[in-house]
Amino acid sequence: MILEVDGLNKSFGRKQVLKDISFTLETGEILAIIGPSGAGKTTMLRCINSLEKCDNGTIKIDGSYLCKDYNNKSIYASSEEMKFIRKKVGLVFQNYNLFPHMSVIENIVEAPINVFGVSKNEAKDKALQLLNTMGLEDKINSYPFELSGGQKQRVAIARACALEPKLMCLDEPTSALDPELREEIAGIIEKLVDNGMSILIITHDMVFAKRIANKIIFMEDGRIVHEGKKAEFFNNYEDDRIRKFIAL
């Protein structure tokens, strides 16, 4: 079990955006979280990546508690432990958030060198290897502004991979891409799984979810409405909401 989320609640002011979210992700699985915008998908992802703190509930990543519910309040791990836990999770932002003043290779080696004290040469070798698998070997010294959307995304994935996370999160990976590039990113994600990673994808791209996921969670209005295997989900015509959403 790579990820366990249990009883997660989160409010911004009076508005409750996550309502009692519980699910699990098995090692090597690809989980797609789908649902209309405003359903709380991104907030949940941000909680898992500790960009937001949840109000109560438990998040357990690869056996370590990021936060644990205690008397109906989430108690977070110490900052030392957080550093350790955070390394297990990678995040690829929807708009990638590459560092514009750094070249492709500098973007990738930044954290290994400056956070985890990997030697420059080692970090560089690793980065070159990653860029090779992403088909970016000719863009090593380019700057983000010189890259296409798909190339930027691959750099962002490579940057996250450089820390060897066990769980990779992708926020709307196909939103800024031409439909033809879906297949390319799907291929890369499958490669990550082959290397032992587990994947959590947030998307409202049904075609993409159908193509890549083993498991699907459907969220609406801060709640998990449906959780199950892919085939189960796409054949679920009993639930009005899901049927409507699939038909989109």
Add this chain to the structure above:
Amino acid sequence: MKKKNYFMILLAVLVLSIINLTGCSKERVSNKDSYESLEEKGSIVMGLDDTFAPMGFRDDKGELVGFDVDLAEEVFNRIGFEVEFQPIDWSMKETELNSGNIDVIWNGYSITEERKEKVNFTQAYLKNKQIIITLADSSINNKEDLKGKKVAVQNGSSTLEAINKQPEIVATFEGGEPVLFDTNNEAIMDLEAKRVDAVVSDEVLARYYIKQKNPEEYKVLEDNFGEEEYGIGIRKEDKRLIEEINNTLNEMKKDGSYQKVYEKWFGENK
């Protein structure tokens, strides 16, 4: 509203502390005579505006020269002090003196009633008139002719004080007031450019400027705006220093060394 209050309080504190500070500075003036401590140091700081030719300025090598500089060096030499010349901004002269940054103001410093409230003066060491200068071909020949004309004066100068003592004449100037300039140099340049018709200025300064330019181009009128005298400004509490300087000046006038300095700077013109 709350924020506004906060700023008002800060503002009040600021204003109060400034009032407090100025209050303190007045106390400071009534301090003790500093002569003994000057004697101990063996040196005295003389404040002067080093842009002020011919009294105190810099030659093209950057050395301080001028009538006041020569005279002061001789006076303090006789008293037994070494002189440190400290350039100051003329508008800050009394502040510099009373805050103790300088010990004397000595730089063509005219004795006026207003200034006497802030500092004490030594005896006068140089007579000066407020003269009227025009271009040589001007139709202005006396004070009355200034009626309806543009008259230039240095701002903040004793000249300005002097002409304001004759408000009935000032009222006849074009616009009912003089045109003010930062320096006499600028005033005379404007006269040359014919943007003003006459300049009223310290004789000492004016003669220097005219000498530097072409004396033939200018006319100095018989009429003047009164005489005045240059003195040395001393802190009110420094009674002993005044005495020493006065004695030395008298001595120098007697033995002819004062006249020597005078001739060096003004000899030909007077």
Add this chain to the structure above:
Amino acid sequence: MISYIYTLLPSMADGLIITLEIFFLTLILSIPLGIIVSIGRLSEIKFLFKITEFYIWVMRGTPLMLQIVFIFFGLPIVGIAFDRFTAVLIAFVLNYGAYFGEIFRGGMESIDKGQYEAAKVLGLTSYKTFIRIILPQMFKVVLPSIANEVITLVKDTSLVYVVGIGELLRAGKIASNRDVSLIPLALVGIIYLLLTAIFTEIFNKIEKRYSYYE
């Protein structure tokens, strides 16, 4: 005429040296101060925020000339006395530190919050995030405003006349009054223009260097 200008040069050079001393010392000290001020201004600690806000208000809300006068003539009354040059330098650094602080704050606020989040997700400490991610990007953003301030500073150095320090403009005034001539002032004007041209060129070079990315 040429030989007259030649005689002016030594005193102009002396003045220029003072001008440049004030200029460079102010720059070297006020830019780091500006960074600290901007951090204080963006701080979530209310006390720190209020203090810097007040400081910026006072420094930008009063003339630099007044600040020089206050530090040199005012502070000795409460027993804090600086010599002329130090007093002037303190006033300049405090004043320019406030302006730079506001420029840097604007620069930092213009940086997308996604940059902070990306750094956080990668595990960078807030110090490293600031030094390696935010600061370099901020400098590019603020460079034109900094260049502007630098040019203003060149000319502001002439304000030190109020405590009698003989900088370039004063050297010009002395010669102008002594020789009853406008030539020294024209020469001073040309020197200021040259200085401005040099600094403009330097900043163009730096901006070019930072233009490797968009």
